[in-house]
Amino acid sequence: MLEHNKNVFEHIKFNIFSYLIFIYICFYMEKIYTIKDIAELAGVSKGTVDRVLHKRGKVSQDALDRVNEVLDKIDYQPNLMARSLKKTQIYSICVLLPDSKNDPYWQSCIDGINEAKKEFKSFNVKVEIFLFDATSTVSFVETNKAVLAASPDAVLLVPLFHKEANEAIETYNSKGIITSIFNNQLKSSSIKSFVGQDLFQSGRIAARLLELLLQKGTIAIVHIDEDYENAIHMQEKEKGFRDYFDQSGKGKFDIKTFKVKHPQFKTTLKEYLEANPTIEGLFVTTSKAYQVAKIIAKNPEKKIALVGYDLLENNLEYLNNKTIDFLIHQNPKRQAYLGTTSLIEHFIFEKEISAEKLLPIDIINTENAKDYFL
Amino acid sequence: MLEHNKNVFEHIKFNIFSYLIFIYICFYMEKIYTIKDIAELAGVSKGTVDRVLHKRGKVSQDALDRVNEVLDKIDYQPNLMARSLKKTQIYSICVLLPDSKNDPYWQSCIDGINEAKKEFKSFNVKVEIFLFDATSTVSFVETNKAVLAASPDAVLLVPLFHKEANEAIETYNSKGIITSIFNNQLKSSSIKSFVGQDLFQSGRIAARLLELLLQKGTIAIVHIDEDYENAIHMQEKEKGFRDYFDQSGKGKFDIKTFKVKHPQFKTTLKEYLEANPTIEGLFVTTSKAYQVAKIIAKNPEKKIALVGYDLLENNLEYLNNKTIDFLIHQNPKRQAYLGTTSLIEHFIFEKEISAEKLLPIDIINTENAKDYFL
DNA sequence: ATTTTTATTGTGTTCGAGCACATTTTAACA
DNA sequence: TGTTAAAATGTGCTCGAACACAATAAAAAT
Structure with missing residues (x-):
């Protein structure tokens, strides 16, 4: 009563x-x-x-x-402890990214995902990593099929291939699977969240650094190893780079663009530099700056300013001998970590997933490089 | 049986x-x-x-x-859920830091602490912030007394005053209260953990940046507003700065040191620069680079390279108009956040507290400054 | 007025770890 | 061999949320 x-x-x-x-x-x-x-x-x-x-x-x-x-x-x-103790449901998250065979860059992402896994080990979440071949759209599609077969609650993926990624995301969406992306942006209303960097801004940063290194002169933007038309990240970086000098350089700088795909790369770049002896600075839009460094290091009497991406071992070697002046750190580990944890926390803490998480763009020189490995 | x-x-x-x-x-x-x-x-x-x-x-x-x-x-x-559900004990952590009245730098630390509080809201931890006056050792001592009265399980503090901090830490230690520090180093066997940056290395970074900006010439290290003898951070930064040029400059650079305390500051610096017209670069070891910028901005025809610390609004203003070339970001928010979370996780997850957590030293220019506010 | 149906409310169990306490086993001693 | 002490081991409750199910009260039907 x-x-x-x-x-x-x-x-x-x-x-x-x-x-x-x-x-x-x-x-x-x-x-x-x-x-x-x-x-x-x-x-x-x-x-x-x-x-x-x-x-x-x-x-x-x-x-x-x-x-x-x-x-x-x-x-x-x-009390979230009590709740998750009672709940028997195990949430399943699948992460899709390229394998690190061709590009060690992706290993840091795996490290980030594993860190997230470790941190939330004792919660009701299962995180599985699926790797695909970064050079093969077929592999990407097949891996997505495997993920779909696992029928997860959420998917985090690197949308490397524009068209195929969009199709995959639509499929996930139709099945009620939450989908987030990281590394590179892809506009789609079916995407819950993007974690990455502002690539346009990243191009501007490179520009600002080369401006300080040179004051004036001719600079070439170097696109290596990827299909420029399909690689939005290269385009965005170039746009940002040119945007900076359109506003700031005021005729002091002459910007050229040089595109090349791998096999013929070395000789082609050498020829290009010989044909354009006025070039004093290079901006490499991928993580392959070390390949450019290898070439210009052979001609030490003519210093060429060089700015590239990513803290690969090869790059760090040339950063330390000052062939590379600056590297821009894309924070792959943190990107993958945040992408994963935001999904995990959504499930276990009912946290909202923010639509866009833009990470700081770190400028790296000889002196602060090692601090970024902790 | x-x-x-x-x-x-x-x-x-x-x-x-x-x-x-x-x-x-x-x-x-x-x-x-x-x-x-x-x-x-x-x-x-x-x-x-x-x-x-x-x-x-x-x-x-x-x-x-x-x-x-x-x-x-x-x-x-x-299962940590089950464990923390069972444990009724509420762990208490006190954080001591200067109030942000005189220096907005500390506000970011408070933000970091509050972020940690929010994240672990539903766990058995209570985090209390105690503020003291950065200009008064008496205030520091009194605040420590208040903390002691609250008899917490752990204390995280900014050891601004060498002697007094050491005494406080010894007291906490004798009472079995775990003590960690952040912001600046203080050698003591009673300290469980330090979160901060390698200040020597931070000086080297400044040196590397000024080397790139100038190639050769005279540079002055400027110590503002604090008592050089008591401020270990200034000494370490100067050491690192000089160390870099001892190894790398090879006679290309002439390094001077200029110390000044606030009130007489403006005129003194102006006189110093006039007396030393060969100076082309300045390295300000505190967050007060904007005060130096204010002076050299009045003489725009003579560009002086300027590197300083911290993303204060005043500094950002001069960074954006390119009076300041680079700022070094000490990541105060993250320092305080990590200092707090490492204690929290020690209590609720039995995680080990690492004795030293050195954060990356971020290089900031006009283009990536805004990314660091998220 | 009595039974049946439906609406509302209360009770008891589970999740896993931690700990107090009860119970059993083994050792020690007379 | 019987008794007692000591060591070893098992049992049962708690934490807070979630949910199944039992119990009660109110409404409807006979």
């Missing part, structure tokens, strides 16, 4: 001191309330409170009002 | 298939074991397993061996 007219505060003997204590507890100490507390305050059982909290119905108007009255007064925060 | 000769695998009918399934479960699926599972595998009760895990003794050699045999085979990870 319920006692209907019981006031929320009735169980406290009303005098000024106990009232003050109550206020103190409510607002200063931020007392942590449990369902049981709420039940007692509202004069109902914990089952009823549970029904109200989860809107399961089967609650009389009277009980509903009384519970809501209490809920309005206090700040109830469900 | 215990069954002594029971083998760990005995409960599985031994044929090749079930054995493979067992291996699969053990090593591929990474099955999550509970104390109950271990008890069953070892043929003992969960109480015994618990005693072995916590080394509480009162376990026979025989039972101990059998439980350890199982623990060696599997990778037992205690």
Whole structure:
């Protein structure tokens, strides 16, 4: 039998001191309330409170009002430990990225994912990594099929191939699988979140660095090893780079673009540099700056300023002997880590997933390079 | 009655298939074991397993061996949800840092601490912030007394005043209160952890940047607003700065040092620069580069290269108009965040606290400054 | 008025770890 | 051999949320 007219505060003997204590507890100490507390305050059982909290119905108007009255007064925060202890459901997250055979860059991403896995090991989440061949769209499509077969709750992927990625994302979306991407942007309303860098801005940073290194002269943007038309990241970087000098250089700089695909690369670049002896600076838009460094290091009497991407071992070698002046760090490990944790925390803590997370673009020289490995 | 000769695998009918399934479960699926599972595998009760895990003794050699045999085979990870649900103890952490009245730098630290608080809101930890006046040792001592009165489980502090900090740390240590520091180093065996940057290296970075900006010439190291003798961070930065040029400059650079305390600052620096017209570069070892920028901006026809510290609004203004060439970011928010979370995770996840956590030293120019605010 | 149906509310169990306490086994001693 | 002390071991409760199910009250039907 319920006692209907019981006031929320009735169980406290009303005098000024106990009232003050109550206020103190409510607002200063931020007392942590449990369902049981709420039940007692509202004069109902914990089952009823549970029904109200989860809107399961089967609650009389009277009980509903009384519970809501209490809920309005206090700040109830469900104990996530207790919740996840009770929940038997294991959330499954699949991460798709290129394997690191052709490009060691991706290994850092795997490290980031494993860090996230480790951190949330004891929660009800399972994170699986799926690798595909970065040079093969077929491999990408097949890997997506394998992921689909695993029917995960969420997918995090590197949308390397524009068209195929969009198709995969649409499929996931139609099946109610949350999809996030990282590394490079891809506009699609079916994407829940993007983690990465502002590549346009990254191009501007390179420009600013080369401006400081040279003051004036001819600079070439070098696109290596990827199909420029399909590689949005190269295009964005070039746009940003040119944008900076359009605003700031004011005729002091002459910007050229040089595109080349791998096999014929070395001789082609050598010829290009010989044909353009005025070039004093190079901006390499991929992680392959070390290949350019290898060539220009052979001609040490003519210093060419060189800015590239990513803290690969090969790159660091040339950074340390000052053939490469600056590297821009894309933070792959952190990108993958954040992409993964935001999904995990969405499931276990009901955290919102932010649509876009842009990481800082780190400038690396000889002196701070080693700090970024911790 | 215990069954002594029971083998760990005995409960599985031994044929090749079930054995493979067992291996699969053990090593591929990474099955999550509970104390109950271990008890069953070892043929003992969960109480015994618990005693072995916590080394509480009162376990026979025989039972101990059998439980350890199982623990060696599997990778037992205690369920942290269950653990923290059971533990009613609320751990208390106090953080001591200067208030941001005189120096907005400290606000970022508070932001970092609050981020940590938010992240671990639903765990059994209470984090309290105590602010002191950065210009008053008395205030520092008094605040430490207040912290002591709160008898926390751990303290995280900024050891701004060498002597007083050491005394406070010794007191905490004697009371069994774990003490970590951040922002600046302080050698003491009573300190559990330091979070910050390698200031020597930070000086080298400044040197490398000025080398690139100038190629050769005279550079002055400018120490502003603090007592050089007591400010180890200034000394370390100067050492690193000079170290770089000792190795690399080879007579191309002439390095001077200029110390000044606030009130007489502006005129003194102006006179100094006029008296030394060969100076082409300045390295400001504090966050007050904007005050130097204000002076040299008045003489725009003579560009002086300027490198300083910290992303204060005043500094960013002069960075954007290119009076300041580079700022070095000390990552105060992340320092405070990591200092706080490492203590929290020590208590709730029993994570080890690493003695030293050196953060990357970020190089900031006009183009990547805004990315560091997220 | 009595039974049946439906609406509402309360109770008890589970999740896994931790710990107090009860129970059993073994060793020690008379 | 019987008794007692000591060592070893097992049992049962708790934490808070979630949910199944039992219990009760109110409404409807007979």
